[in-house]
Amino acid sequence: MTTVALPATLAAAGAAAPPNLRRATGEAPWVRRLVIGSGLLFMTLFLFVPLATVFHEALKKGWAVYLAAIVEPDALSAVKLTLMAAAISVPLNLAFGLAAAWVIAKFEFRGKQVLLTLIDLPFSVSPVIAGLIYVLVFGLQGWFGHWLQAHDLKVIFAVSGIVLATVFVTFPFVARELIPLMQAQGIEQEEAARVLGASGWQIFWRVTLPNVKWALLYGVILCNARAMGEFGAVSVVSGHIRGQTNTMPLHIEILYNEYQFAGAFAVASLLALLALVTLVLKYWVERLVQGEKRSTGDRVE
């Protein structure tokens, strides 16, 4: 079988393409250098320098000062509260994300677009406003303020308010990761399982969940990173009571405003480490998903 070699098929061979064609579909070396140079300069200035600054400032006065700032009781109680808020809000949003993704990806129903928009809503609301709306509902002047006070309950300026605000701002993460993947996977496998007599929970645990496990993990990672780092919304509802309602980001703010820069950056470096771990996990999960896609693609072909 002989084919006529067209320029296009030559180009597809990459390095084998004649130089004039490469010039026609690639950029001149100086353009390439300019793009890489300006791109890297921009990213260095806005990404690498801020990250390096956190660790540099944290360790500027030595390890002793660094460790002292972290094991100090107020810092420890801030770490504890941050972990607790994340430990409550992430599972709640995970359950919601799974339920929402299940209905949106596996069923055709009226109002689906509305539901999708509602899920995105917290992303477009300022964190400050997220805090404010809970003050309006649960604060002393709010809807349930008198009732809560009469029953000696506190939401605003208390831990439960911090958890609520955190749930709000981290609300869409898991759902957003799951929906596109589950939509792409379709419903054939679930239908097959149904026809073979599987119950709803069996389908969910044995078919749907294994298919989306990496996207689910990634959604949880993102949700957790945001939950631990949330500042604006939590700031409005917390009341900034040291040792009681201070999360790590709020503790950083207080130390910074008291000119305890080394301490502020020491606590900040913990959150920066969490961000780095998040980025590494994201990179790793993306490679796993791509690898899986490639292997299932081979099977289909």
Add this chain to the structure above:
Amino acid sequence: MFLRRSLLTRHSVLPGFDLALGFALLYISLIVLIPLSAAFLKTFTLSWQQFLDATTTPRVLASYRLTFGASFLAALLNAIFGLVAAWMLVRYDFPGKRIVDALVDLPFALPTAVAGIALTAIWAENGSVGHWLPFKVSFTPLGVWIALVFIGLPFVVRTVQPVLEDVNRELEEVSATLGANRLQTFSKVIFPIVMPALLTGFALAFARALGEYGSVIFIAGNMPMVSEITPLLIITKLEQYDYAGATAIAVVMLVVSFVMLLVINLLQAWARRRQGGLA
């Protein structure tokens, strides 16, 4: 079975529709819809005149100008360098490319308060970059702009990158064969394909910047009329127990957010259509 019977437009053998949708709707209502409606209901306690008075004082107007202006300019810079960065990551090879690619998401992962104090340490008058500059950055609108550039950086890169990866290289070859030079191929073939994604990324970065608080307040210095952003003004009013005033400004910002959400949805739908037509 009520939800299933009344809402499903295509019959399905899969179970769990009522349970999952019921739970999702209950959760959205409790966490998002009911609290958000509280903001709107609270403003109804104000007369129209009171609402206008609360949302149009000179100090509030100055904060709108700063918030919208700095957000727009930050999104603009991100659109330019986001396209450059996406191009660099998709088309070129250079040492450390994977690390740079992974680092793009840093502003999503790094808590805003951490970013805020780091940016202040860098751009303050005695900071690592700031002391080289002949002008002040921190405690000026320029500082607000820097912080908003940081938090908006990933949006354009991450919306443009996948579209650029999918551009059919044969289109570029055809364009070259027909006599176009590289610049013409870029501006007439490639740019129109990535344009919807670029606009979407711009809108996402702009919308995010409008509501940003944590990364801005440290570097801004928060001087009324000069470097005070609208979200901070809401907090200031709250601390003065002016709940109605705070809520009135919040409602203005919410309405803007909803409009941005609509614009972004329309842009994304447009991008999908364009992509479908060219793939």
